[in-house]
Amino acid sequence: MAISAANAPTNLAVNPSSNTINEFSFTWQTPSFYLGNPGGINYCWTVNEAIDVDGANCNWTGAGITQLANGPYATQQGVNTLYLAAKDDSGNFDGTQFTSVNFTASTAAPGVPQNLDISDVSTRATSTWKLAMSWSVPTQVGAGIAGYRVYRSTDNSTFTQVGSTSADNLSFIDSGLSQTDYYYNVKACDNAGSCSIASTVASKRPTGRFTEPANLVTGPVVSNLSTRKATVSWTTDRDSDSKVAFGTASGQYQAEEVANSTQTPDHTINLTNLQPGTQYFYVAKWTDQDGNTGTSAEKSFTTAPAPTVSEVNVTGLGVSNATINFTTKNAAKVKLYYGLSDGFGGVKTINTSTEESQYSLPIDGLSDGTKYFYKINPIDSDGNEYDANMYSLTTPARPRISNLRFQSVDGEPSSTLKVTWNTNVPATSRISYGPSPQDQEEAIDSKLVAEHELIIRGLADDTDYTLTAESRDAAGNVAVSDLQKFHTALDTRPPKISDVTIETGLRGSGAESRGQIIISWRTDEPSTSQVAFGQGQTGELGSKTPEDGRLTTEHVVIVSDLPTSSIYRVQALSRDKADNQSNADAQSAIIGRGADNIFSIIFNALQKIFGLGQN
Incomplete structure (x- = not known):
């Protein structure tokens, strides 16, 4: 007995029938004829293509399900058609027994893809020419982005789609090309087939990449060698950049290389800030535009020795001057720094012979009784200065008056004043005082002391006086204070x-x-x-x-x-x-x-x- 497949499902409906976003749902009821249990019926559906007789292109709902939940079923703008057929629980199916319903999608297209860029990923050695595109997501996604379509032109006028990607794939490689100019743009499309306008055009000619570095022709060699610098030179058979890795141990180089990014076959790198009298090991490196790097064999060089200063001594030390004597070697000039601290402040410079030679530098304008710091820095022929040891000298001191003070003496029958001051060295004590420069008296103490005190009595009451203090040390150096003024008080004390x-x-x-x-x-x-x-x-x-x-x-x-x-x-x-x-x-x-x-x-x-x- 022949077994018949189920009839088409009944009462197929769509909600909504038209929408500006790609969201629709569908419901139906069981066929009017079927064999077996209705809960075992599985339903086949397609959109915008008829159901194959054998159901090869079916999307299946699952047994007993009589609806399609709200979702993006439209695959094109305008009218879309959903086809529906049934397969009973015994597996009987006939694709010609279907029902259908139309629904309309009018969705908003996504925005334009941004930042289209093209890279040449060709392999020159095998003449394999291909270009890689990349882009950014549009700033406006419309109803949602389902994918991207890539278009190509050779005249920047007529563009043909050459590929597509999914929504999360923002790149595309176009292969099988020739060495000619190609133009590309990209469109973003939603799942209802609504696409953006084309992006801005980007173009490139595939030229290929080198896969091997340029060959070393000459060098590397070192020139202009001095205490702190050297020049490394070499040539290659095509353009590349230039780099030198170097260090003070064989095979162990500094982390940072000295480089020049200019693409050239003639390479020159200047090494600076080297240490004098030091052996350096180095290799030359070069990288072409395709990232292929070549490296030379290791070589070495030794920098010139640093200039030196020795036999430093001081002669002719006076209260305001001194002479600094020293010997130099390998120095083109020296700088003598001197001052009251290790910050110095004074400097003298003289040219010197690079041969070992002796020199004397006088310095004057010094302060007496003061400790001075000084150092003599040698400078090489390249102008590099070398910090030398610091020395000190102390000039002899002149007597100096400080803390000159006046204090009234209480309990005296007349105005009486105690005058005190300090000197930095032992010295005599003398004061000259009076109500006018022409009317002066003196008080003297010839003892050599550093703390001075003289008492002057019999001063006139309520009177202006001037006073100067004077101290003389054992060598006869004299210190005189500034002119001081004081005023005696009114006499309010009765006689005793x-x-x-x-x-x-x-x-x-x-x-x-x-x-x-x-x-x-x-x-x-x-x-x-x-x-x-x-x-x-x-x-x-x-x-x-x-x-x-x-x-x-x-x-x-x-x-x-x-x-x-x-x-x-x-x-x-x-x-x-x-x-x-x-x-x-x-x-x-x-x-x-x-x-x-x-x-x-x-x-x-x-x-x-x-x-x-x-x-």
């Missing part, structure tokens, strides 16, 4: 009274006798003389002698014509020229009778004072 002595006496006898008191004292500055006095042991000092206006430090005042047989209180008074007055402590003085003894005098005086023995 000391050594007060009181003596009493009588003039006459009996009832006619009169007493007198002689008071003497000293002051520590010139002052006037006056005595205040009063009768009685505790009486007021209501009387004063006339003031003696003479200014003196030795004072004597006589209080006379005093009643006898009395006790008196007396007080010495002195006033200095600034009108500052000092009062001594009050003391008692006893004047007796002319004929009485001392005990009677004391008794009678006490009787008058205290009323003793009176009724």
